[in-house]
Amino acid sequence: MRFRPLLALVLALCLTLVTACSGGAKAVDRANLTYDDIHNTGLANDCPTLPDSARGSIALDSSAKYQLLEICMPPAEVYVKGEPANKRQEAQFVPSKILTRFTTSLDQVYGDLAVSGNGLNFQEQGGLDFQLITVLLPGGEEVPFVFSSKELAATADGTAISTSTDFDGSYRVPSYRTSNFLDPKARGLTTGYSSAVGLVPAGDDFTGESVKRYVDGTGNMNLSITKVDSATGEFAGVFTAIQPSDTDMGTKETMDVKIVGQVYGRLEKA
Incomplete structure (x- = not known):
């Protein structure tokens, strides 16, 4: 009985330390890890996050040049629009299972951000901006596709990055083969x-199927910003992308694929 006050004090101290250290981005620290430490663990596929308390805003100057850096997008859910059961029904997106392990995230994506009038224009320039992914449909069919953000040209309303900023634009989907x-x-x-x-x-x-050709596709992506740290320039939110699946070098019909997940990035003056 006499140890209960001491135990309560220790627990309170631990809770205080955990709370104090929870602010800022929860980045994955891979600096001191070896290849064996990361291999087959999934750490290379993780992205930083921001706490729910990050509700700031970053005002932008139209005369300055900016870049969005370290954009990271790990897919959480993938839906595929299949054929309807009968002609009277419309095709619906059905959930699928991601078969690709630990190599699905886009990472270190960067591009230019400019203020134009009352809007923002983002032009993707490069990074690890595509991943080959295969998903499994409930009926057993496997659907491969290239999750991409190549040449993403997105716009948003306003002259600041805030928790109400929504970027929307199209991007190029390269051939799977x-x-x-x-x-x-x-x-x-x-x-x-x-x-x-x-x-x-x-x-x-x-x-x-004997006539092969290189076929690019076009996707549409929405980046909805829900968290902003004005002190560090970091932002986070959710993304939704709709794009075509693989065509096997132009010999098969594409299927619409919807990818949903988290997004993280950082704003910096160029």
């Missing part, structure tokens, strides 16, 4: 056979 990739029948764009072994294309109008 490259020109040297061979399909299971050894057909490719620049290498391999021109048709499946033992089969002859039916004339010049043949447009089946």
Whole structure:
């Protein structure tokens, strides 16, 4: 009984220390970790976050140049729009299971931010801005796609980054396959056979899986900012992207894929 006051004091002290250290971005500290420490742990796929108390605002000067740096977007949920059960129904996005392990996040994405009139213009310049991901549908079908933010050109209203800022724009989705990739029948764009072994294309109008070509797609992304640390220039929120799936070098119909997750980044003067 006589130890209860001491125990309560120790618990209160621990709670105070935890609370005091919880502010700011909860960045993943990988500086002192080796490859073996990170390999197959998922740490390389994590992104920093901001506490819910980060409700600030960052005013921007139209005469200054800015950059958005260290943008990180880990997908949390992926939905695929499949064929409806009957013609009377509209196609709906159905949830899927991400099969790709630990390599799904876009990271260190950067670009220029400019104030134009009463709006903001963001132009993505580079970074780890694409990832190859495969998801599994409830019926057992696997759907590959390239999660991308390449050449994202997004705009937002206002002249400040605040918890009500919403960037919206389009981006390029590169081909899942490259020109040297061979399909299971050894057909490719620049290498391999021109048709499946033992089969002859039916004339010049043949447009089946033997005719490979490089096909880019276009996606649309929304970045909704919900947390801002005006002291550090950091921001966080959620993103939603809708883009096409893989076409197998232009030989298959695409499926609409919706990716949802968290976003983190940092504003800096250029």
